[in-house]
Amino acid sequence: MTFVNLSRLVIIITQIRGSGIFIWNNSKFYLLQFLLDFYSLTLFWNFKKLGEMAIIITDECINCDACVAECPNNAIYEPDSEWSYSDETALSGMTTTPDGREVDADAENEPVSDEFYFIVTDKCTECKGFHDEPQCAAVCPVDCCVPDEDHVETEEQLLAKKVWMHGE
Numbered sequence: 536m537t538f539v540n541l542s543r544l545v546i547i548i549t550q551i552r553g554s555g556i557f558i559w560n561n562s563k564f565y566l567l568q569f570l571l572d573f574y575s576l577t578l579f580w581n582f583k584k585l586g587e588m589a590i591i592i593t594d595e596c597i598n599c600d601a602c603v604a605e606c607p608n609n610a611i612y613e614p615d616s617e618w619s620y621s622d623e624t625a626l627s628g629m630t631t632t633p634d635g636r637e638v639d640a641d642a643e644n645e646p647v648s649d650e651f652y653f654i655v656t657d658k659c660t661e662c663k664g665f666h667d668e669p670q671c672a673a674v675c676p677v678d679c680c681v682p683d684e685d686h687v688e689t690e691e692q693l694l695a696k697k698v699w700m701h702g703e
């Protein structure tokens with residue numbers, strides 16, 4: 536459990552304890568407290584989901600190059616670089632992605648960013664299958680490698696992506 540999830544859990548326990556006190560006192564704030572409990576549980580669930588996303592590099596990137604060598608999937612590219620699925624993977628020729636798309640693994644694709652280092656979402660497994668935590672985020676000096684809320688994936692999907700790219 537991450538520090539954020541642990542903090543959220545403590546808040547939830549506090550909220551539930553608070554509800555008990557309000558019920559005991561027949562307080563008119565009981566409904567408000569109940570709603571806060573529900574809100575906290577919702578946030579907790581969302582934080583759980585944050586751990587199951589690909590990683591994205593934000594525009595706070597200072598182009599220091601520290602993350603590239605750390606990526607086990609070669610999913611990180613310099614600004615304005617073309618990229619391919621076959622770069623440092625076992626993929627070649629026409630292949631089907633885990634989500635069912637037909638792609639040419641050897642094709643050179645357009646850069647995702649011409650200003651900052653970028654991560655190819657299709658190649659990012661959040662380091663699942665290699666490391667316990669995203670290595671790019673671990674080395675980034677400005678903490679600009681963050682969960683990509685537009686690409687929520689389960690651990691099973693991330694591991695399937697890893698097998699697809701490396702054949703094991």
Ligand code: SF4
Binds near residue numbers: 607
């Ligand atoms: S999380 Fe891991 S696999 Fe994804 S880009 Fe960062 S280093 Fe590469």
Ligand code: SF4
Binds near residue numbers: 596600675677
């Ligand atoms: S380590 Fe962070 S700041 Fe450096 S290139 Fe990678 S994403 Fe950008």
